Amino acid sequence: IAGITQAPTSQILAAGRRMTLRCTQDMRHNAMYWYRQDLGLGLRLIHYSNTAGTTGKGEVPDGYSVSRANTDDFPLTLASAVPSQTSVYFCATAVGGLNTGELFFGEGSRLTVL
Amino acid sequence: GQNIDQPTEMTATEGAIVQINCTYQTSGFNGLFWYQQHAGEAPTFLSYNVLDGLEEKGRFSSFLSRSKGYSYLLLKELQMKDSASYLCAVVDSNYQLIWGAGTKLIIKP
Numbered sequence: 001i002a003g004i005t006q007a008p009t010s011q012i013l014a015a016g017r018r019m020t021l022r023c024t025q026d027m028r029h030n031a032m033y034w035y036r037q038d039l040g041l042g043l044r045l046i047h048y049s050n051t052a053g054t055t056g057k058g059e060v061p062d063g064y065s066v067s068r069a070n071t072d073d074f075p076l077t078l079a080s081a082v083p084s085q086t087s088v089y090f091c092a093t094a095v096g097g098l099n100t101g102e103l104f105f106g107e108g109s110r111l112t113v114l
Numbered sequence: 115g116q117n118i119d120q121p122t123e124m125t126a127t128e129g130a131i132v133q134i135n136c137t138y139q140t141s142g143f144n145g146l147f148w149y150q151q152h153a154g155e156a157p158t159f160l161s162y163n164v165l166d167g168l169e170e171k172g173r174f175s176s177f178l179s180r181s182k183g184y185s186y187l188l189l190k191e192l193q194m195k196d197s198a199s200y201l202c203a204v205v206d207s208n209y210q211l212i213w214g215a216g217t218k219l220i221i222k223p
Contacts, residue, residue, distance in 0.1 A: 040215055041215055042118065042201070042203075042212070042213030042214050042215045042216065043157075043201070043203075043213040044213070045210075045211070090156060090157075097209075098144075098205075098209040099144075099145075099205045099209050099210065099211040100144060100145055100162075100164075100205060100209070102147075102159040102162070103147075103149075103157070103159065103211075104159075105156035105157050105158070106156060107155070107156050108155075108156055
């Protein structure tokens with residue numbers, strides 16, 4: 001089934017540990033995004049990539065890094081997790097950048113940092 | 115600063131009509147999205163407005179007034195499955211997507 005796969009779906013992590021959230025798409029979309037969603041707040045953009053080989057910082061990039069080695073994969077790494085990074089993380093894709101097209105979201109990764 | 119305002123929560127009755135408002139103050143405007151998000155699930159696209167007026171798509175309609183910085187999502191013939199959060203998002207002049215916190219819609223029988 002075509003779509004976006006995120007892994008893991010849920011994880012509890014000790015503070016200070018390194019963690020990579022994986023995102024893979026098979027829709028051949030150029031643009032990919034990582035958002036975090038916290039109660040009472042709108043979705044906040046962490047990092048984005050308009051095309052393979054390029055990445056950019058979003059609204060809340062500190063403590064996170066990404067890479068885009070190919071079209072399909074866009075992993076998000078927390079180098080040293082902190083409790084404030086407890087959140088639900090959504091990977092999303094779009095046909096192109098500029099945010100004028102529909103976003104397609106993965107099912108989310110729920111991360112708890114203790 | 116940039117701001118998207120939506121009511122936090124609304125309640126409506128099955129079979130009725132509900133209007134969810136969204137007002138925005140952003141640096142420029144390049145379109146407005148509505149997404150639906152069921153609890154514990156991912157957001158899914160509902161509509162995109164870039165010109166003023168009403169766009170109808172089945173039971174759902176979305177309205178935009180750029181001069182007033184205002185949009186609404188109209189849901190008709192409400193069904194229990196419409197219980198969800200509805201997210202408003204605006205594309206600003208730099209093509210950044212600014213998200214509202216969402217409106218939780220509760221449908222009662």
